[in-house]
Amino acid sequence: MEMSVKKGDLREEKCDVLVVNEFEGVKEPGGATGAVNKALAGLLTKMEKEEGFTAERGSALMIRLNGELPAKRVLVVGLGKRKAFDEEAVREAAAVSYKAAKRVNAKRVVSILHGAGAGKMDPAKAAKAMAEGVRLGAYEFVKYKKSEKKGKPPVSFDIVTDDARAYGAALKGLELGERFAAATVFARDLGNEPSHRVTPEELVRVAREIARKNKFVRVRVFDKTQLKRMGAEAFLGIAQGSDHDPFLVHLVYKPPRAKKRVALVGKAVTFDSGGLQIKPWDGMKTMKIDMAGAAAVLGVFSALAALKPNVEVHGVFAACENMPSGKAIKPGDVVRAMNKTTIEVLHTDAEGRVTLADALVYANKLKPAFIVDLATLTGACVAALGEEISGLMSNDKGLRGKLLESARHAGESLWELPLESRYKKLIKSDVADLKNVAGHYGGAITAGLFLQEFVGATPWAHIDIAGPSYAERPLNAYTPVGASGVGVRLLLEFLRTF
Numbered sequence: 451m452e453m454s455v456k457k458g459d460l461r462e463e464k465c466d467v468l469v470v471n472e473f474e475g476v477k478e479p480g481g482a483t484g485a486v487n488k489a490l491a492g493l494l495t496k497m498e499k500e501e502g503f504t505a506e507r508g509s510a511l512m513i514r515l516n517g518e519l520p521a522k523r524v525l526v527v528g529l530g531k532r533k534a535f536d537e538e539a540v541r542e543a544a545a546v547s548y549k550a551a552k553r554v555n556a557k558r559v560v561s562i563l564h565g566a567g568a569g570k571m572d573p574a575k576a577a578k579a580m581a582e583g584v585r586l587g588a589y590e591f592v593k594y595k596k597s598e599k600k601g602k603p604p605v606s607f608d609i610v611t612d613d614a615r616a617y618g619a620a621l622k623g624l625e626l627g628e629r630f631a632a633a634t635v636f637a638r639d640l641g642n643e644p645s646h647r648v649t650p651e652e653l654v655r656v657a658r659e660i661a662r663k664n665k666f667v668r669v670r671v672f673d674k675t676q677l678k679r680m681g682a683e684a685f686l687g688i689a690q691g692s693d694h695d696p697f698l699v700h701l702v703y704k705p706p707r708a709k710k711r712v713a714l715v716g717k718a719v720t721f722d723s724g725g726l727q728i729k730p731w732d733g734m735k736t737m738k739i740d741m742a743g744a745a746a747v748l749g750v751f752s753a754l755a756a757l758k759p760n761v762e763v764h765g766v767f768a769a770c771e772n773m774p775s776g777k778a779i780k781p782g783d784v785v786r787a788m789n790k791t792t793i794e795v796l797h798t799d800a801e802g803r804v805t806l807a808d809a810l811v812y813a814n815k816l817k818p819a820f821i822v823d824l825a826t827l828t829g830a831c832v833a834a835l836g837e838e839i840s841g842l843m844s845n846d847k848g849l850r851g852k853l854l855e856s857a858r859h860a861g862e863s864l865w866e867l868p869l870e871s872r873y874k875k876l877i878k879s880d881v882a883d884l885k886n887v888a889g890h891y892g893g894a895i896t897a898g899l900f901l902q903e904f905v906g907a908t909p910w911a912h913i914d915i916a917g918p919s920y921a922e923r924p925l926n927a928y929t930p931v932g933a934s935g936v937g938v939r940l941l942l943e944f945l946r947t948f
């Protein structure tokens with residue numbers, strides 16, 4: 451399906467579905483929707499009343515026409531309350547309109563630029579959010595299904611505006627939104643693939659493929675022998691139970707004149723069985739998603755060539771499987787991370803922080819201005835914030851602010867948890883420097899404090915994405931069941947601020 455921005459008058463567009471919009475509580479629509487309503491002699495407002503349509507966020511009303519306009523149907527989508535209107539409302543409206551159009555087998559869809567009129571939104575932002583809503587709302591992971599008979603997607607989805615000034619900005623916004631969405635889809639695909647396909651070696655292949663396609667991206671891969679020499683005993687300890695070899699992957703994006711350097715670190719456990727302290731079936735069934743942090747980093751790198759942010763970006767992940775076997779790490783084993791800190795592994799299912807210890811030490815050696823790590827780290831974070839909100843922990847005020855702001859624009863939910871230093875006593879070990887489990891409570895925070903031991907004084911933020919990484923039910927109109935690609939748009943937005 452092609453998406454584009456065109457100059458024109460909605461009333462004159464020949465299409466199968468013409469999408470207009472309305473705010474909640476507005477009696478007489480204005481702007482382009484008002485013009486369409488007038489051309490239809492008030493049919494829209496009349497039908498809305500009859501059908502009890504209130505323009506609530508996420509709602510839509512399809513009206514079949516009978517030759518009054520070149521369009522076959524008009525779809526009115528609800529934007530909700532004007533006061534609460536934001537980019538997220540646009541994403542949802544766009545996704546809802548795409549799905550409604552597909553349901554009636556529309557070939558050509560023409561849509562109003564949501565929010566650019568009465569919503570007073572910057573047209574570039576509006577068009578970006580529309581591209582994201584449509585592309586992510588259209589996403590399906592059906593490659594392993596024999597048939598998928600849910601109708602063909604439309605051939606084209608055109609955003610039409612009669613505002614000459616908005617046109618240029620909308621064009622740029624659309625392109626940006628397409629890139630953000632494609633990068634998110636990249637991460638979703640990696641997360642949805644089962645763990646016997648996305649193995650550590652497969653993540654290496656994907657990283658190499660990205661570097662091959664982009665002359666500004668290089669990749670270095672460290673295998674078991676090299677990692678042993680480097681002293682990455684913590685990572686290797688977790689990996690040793692699996693038949694799949696572990697790899698540490700380091701991607702570099704280096705634009706010609708970048709001033710700042712940022713390191714992005716992702717948890718890359720391609721399957722988390724829990725190890726010898728094996729998970730119950732219910733806790734294990736979606737654990738192919740335990741590499742979502744690395745998937746987000748790879749998604750970001752897949753888009754850097756086109757987005758060309760003016761910042762040097764390093765992507766680091768330590769890819770392995772967490773499996774029980776005769777070779778597996780055992781509760782009570784002590785491993786030494788690359789910075790010489792020793793870890794008593796008391797729980798083999800708290801493996802993520804142990805693998806991340808070495809990945810963070812590696813990233814910190816690159817002397818970045820900031821480190822941001824993304825990890826499906828703790829069930830405790832899901833207990834604290836629920837399935838839709840990621841937890842943010844940081845040692846740097848400026849970085850924290852930037853990330854919260856980026857998340858808001860990206861349509862990702864992020865909430866800060868405190869890195870309370872008095873809880874450090876909970877991860878002190880009797881036999882080593884640290885232990886990898888704390889008490890019953892505050893598990894997201896103690897995991898964050900554990901990671902902090904490996905970043906030195908570098909400004910760093912840890913984002914626990916255990917909740918939103920995998921949607922067990924559709925989260926909104928553009929996030930279906932499965933891997934969500936969480937973190938990709940947040941990080942791309944963050945990199946854009948440099």
Ligand code: BES
Pocket residue numbers: 722740797799800801802826827828829830832886887888893916917
């Ligand atoms: N990968 C899990 C965390 C997780 C939970 C991710 C739910 C996605 C959804 C992590 O490795 C884990 O098992 N954590 C344990 C830690 C505990 C043993 C201290 C947990 O949260 O239960």
Ligand code: ZN
Pocket residue numbers: 722724798799800801802
């Ligand atoms: Zn685990």
Ligand code: ZN
Pocket residue numbers: 719722740799801802826827
């Ligand atoms: Zn895990």
